[in-house]
Amino acid sequence: MNIQAVKVIYKYEMLRTWHTLFQSIASPVLSTALYFIVFGSAIGSRIQSVDGVTYGLFIVPGLMMLSILTQSVSNASFGIFFPKFTGTVYEVMSAPISFFEILLGYVGAAATKSLIIGTIILITASFFVELRIDHPIWMAMFLILTCVSFSLLGFIIGLWANNFEKLQVVPLLIITPLVFLGGTFYSVSMLPPVWQTVTLFNPVLYLVSGFRWSFFEVSDVNVGISLGVILLFLGICSGIVWWMFKTGYRLKQ
Amino acid sequence: MTTIISIANLCKTYEGGHQALKQVNLDIQEGEILALLGPNGAGKTTMISVICGLVSPTSGTVTVGGFDIIENYRQTRSQIGLVPQELTLAAFDRVWDTLCFSRGLFGKRPDNAYLEQLLKDLSLWDKRNNELRTLSGGMRRRVLIAKALSHQPKILFLDEPTAGVDVELRKDMWRIVNRLRDSGVTIILTTHYIEEAEQIADRVGVINHGELLLVDDKVNLMQELGRKQLIIELKEPINNIPESMASYALELSDDGHELIFTYDTQGKNTGITALLQSMHAAGISMKDLNTTQSSLQDIFVNLVQAQR
Ligand SMILES: Nc1ncnc2c1ncn2[C@@H]1O[C@H](COP(=O)(O)OP(=O)(O)OP(=O)(O)O)[C@@H](O)[C@H]1O
Numbered sequence: 273m274n275i276q277a278v279k280v281i282y283k284y285e286m287l288r289t290w291h292t293l294f295q296s297i298a299s300p301v302l303s304t305a306l307y308f309i310v311f312g313s314a315i316g317s318r319i320q321s322v323d324g325v326t327y328g329l330f331i332v333p334g335l336m337m338l339s340i341l342t343q344s345v346s347n348a349s350f351g352i353f354f355p356k357f358t359g360t361v362y363e364v365m366s367a368p369i370s371f372f373e374i375l376l377g378y379v380g381a382a383a384t385k386s387l388i389i390g391t392i393i394l395i396t397a398s399f400f401v402e403l404r405i406d407h408p409i410w411m412a413m414f415l416i417l418t419c420v421s422f423s424l425l426g427f428i429i430g431l432w433a434n435n436f437e438k439l440q441v442v443p444l445l446i447i448t449p450l451v452f453l454g455g456t457f458y459s460v461s462m463l464p465p466v467w468q469t470v471t472l473f474n475p476v477l478y479l480v481s482g483f484r485w486s487f488f489e490v491s492d493v494n495v496g497i498s499l500g501v502i503l504l505f506l507g508i509c510s511g512i513v514w515w516m517f518k519t520g521y522r523l524k525q
Numbered sequence: 526m527t528t529i530i531s532i533a534n535l536c537k538t539y540e541g542g543h544q545a546l547k548q549v550n551l552d553i554q555e556g557e558i559l560a561l562l563g564p565n566g567a568g569k570t571t572m573i574s575v576i577c578g579l580v581s582p583t584s585g586t587v588t589v590g591g592f593d594i595i596e597n598y599r600q601t602r603s604q605i606g607l608v609p610q611e612l613t614l615a616a617f618d619r620v621w622d623t624l625c626f627s628r629g630l631f632g633k634r635p636d637n638a639y640l641e642q643l644l645k646d647l648s649l650w651d652k653r654n655n656e657l658r659t660l661s662g663g664m665r666r667r668v669l670i671a672k673a674l675s676h677q678p679k680i681l682f683l684d685e686p687t688a689g690v691d692v693e694l695r696k697d698m699w700r701i702v703n704r705l706r707d708s709g710v711t712i713i714l715t716t717h718y719i720e721e722a723e724q725i726a727d728r729v730g731v732i733n734h735g736e737l738l739l740v741d742d743k744v745n746l747m748q749e750l751g752r753k754q755l756i757i758e759l760k761e762p763i764n765n766i767p768e769s770m771a772s773y774a775l776e777l778s779d780d781g782h783e784l785i786f787t788y789d790t791q792g793k794n795t796g797i798t799a800l801l802q803s804m805h806a807a808g809i810s811m812k813d814l815n816t817t818q819s820s821l822q823d824i825f826v827n828l829v830q831a832q833r
């Protein structure tokens with residue numbers, strides 16, 4: 273195992289975040305605050321509590337997921353896309369390093385960053401609502417699994433994208449709608465029956481639902497199913513990445 | 526001499542169907558400087574890329590230090606440093622950081638003293654905190670060399686190290702290359718400049734259209750393939766070559782003052798003695814004698830043209 277290589281890749285990626293530290297922290301804090309002002313206070317005050325939880329509190333898990341998902345994907349995809357784009361990836365490719373170690377470095381760093389952002393959002397939220405976390409260990413587990421699997425997805429997108437447009441389009445056109453329609457701001461039971469069924473095909477629903485359960489024991493689907501879905505998602509992403517490395521997809525001629 | 530890199534029947538066909546390497550066989554000796562010559566698109570970079578793990582071979586095998594480059598890639602790659610042809614650097618990284626990164630990638634623990642010396646040797650020490658985008662092209666080239674040497678490789682690939690490099694840096698570079706060779710590093714470089722190969726290499730390989738046309742000791746190469754010319758300056762100009770000397774490969778200079786005799790150094794008999802006797806018999810007296818040897822340049826041009 274080439275520990276040194278994992279270390280430097282991880283450090284490099286974290287340093288990239290460090291250089292844009294203000295932006296990295298300020299933007300989730302700001303957007304969370306705005307969501308709370310708009311949804312939590314302005315609109316939320318007119319919305320009755322959902323499943324016995326005040327609306328302001330109800331949206332906390334969803335808000336965290338929203339940021340974590342988009343940040344994981346954009347971070348991890350950029351982290352590998354950029355060296356590929358500039359050509360500096362030659363160095364990683366010619367180094368005595370396995371695909372697992374490359375992943376550990378890039379995806380590990382992206383997931384760490386998402387984890388930090390999630391925590392920052394949680395802290396910000398605590399200024400607006402009185403937090404309640406019924407199952408902290410489950411919460412942490414969902415959080416970590418989500419950070420890792422969506423960073424993996426981001427990595428796949430970064431490898432696949434051969435121009436900036438593709439790099440931006442997937443998060444914008446796929447991730448964002450999935451997150452918004454995945455019950456981030458509402459309980460699925462609020463939807464008309466037809467849409468309830470359609471929503472069941474959205475993987476993000478299971479994430480948000482499971483995550484919310486760990487907070488308030490309120491969920492749209494069984495928490496076991498949620499866990500199963502996210503593990504399945506993680507497995508699929510790992511499989512794709514493994515195949516990409518094995519075939520040298522977009523990295524090796 | 527031990528073989529450090531062994532290339533056997535190496536072929537590479539790119540996705541588009543272009544065959545960039547055709548059955549290349551080459552053994553590179555430990556500690557030598559091998560120059561690969563070849564026109565644009567000959568396959569030099571492809572060959573290097575295969576050895577370094579950047580391009581997958583279509584068929585054939587390559588071993589480095591006895592290890593297979595695919596099965597034992599960790600052992601092979603950790604011995605290799607690569608200076609790529611393109612100036613690929615992350616613009617916002619700092620010199621020192623990028624060096625630490627490279628060293629770590631190749632599995633080496635940090636060693637500040639070594640990296641400091643390396644930067645000093647490459648006259649980059651005072652630029653260590655500069656962002657790479659603020660460096661000139663020549664300095665970036667040095668940074669690439671420093672990166673390649675950051676993990677103390679046993680083998681160094683220099684893919685056209687002197688493209689776009691001024692005389693000063695070129696001298697620096699050869700000084701470094703010589704020092705590395707003295708410390709036992711094997712160096713493989715590609716170049717378009719034949720004088721360079723002539724000056725610095727121990728052996729020269731010529732590639733064209735993906736085929737390795739020849740590899741030989743530079744000295745041998747120049748002796749064996751080099752044709753020599755004997756230039757005979759005459760006391761008195763002549764109008765044409767006498768009938769009795771028609772059988773020799775002779776040329777008469779335009780002004781009739783010089784006879785030029787081309788001969789093969791490989792031949793058992795160069796024919797010089799006989800020629801001089803014939804001249805004497807024909808009553809031509811000479812003022813001076815001169816020989817010239819074809820340079821690597823001529824050899825190269827001949828080879829590449831013969832293949833067309
Ligand atoms: N990624 C690629 N896909 C398809 N063809 C390629 C690729 N890279 C190189 N080639 C082709 O392979 C051949 C050999 O290219 P290579 O870069 O090895 O040449 P070279 O000897 O390094 O040339 P130069 O002196 O210009 O650097 C060329 O015809 C080139 O067009």
Ligand SMILES: [Mg+2]
Pocket residue numbers: 569570571610684
């Ligand atoms: Mg080249």
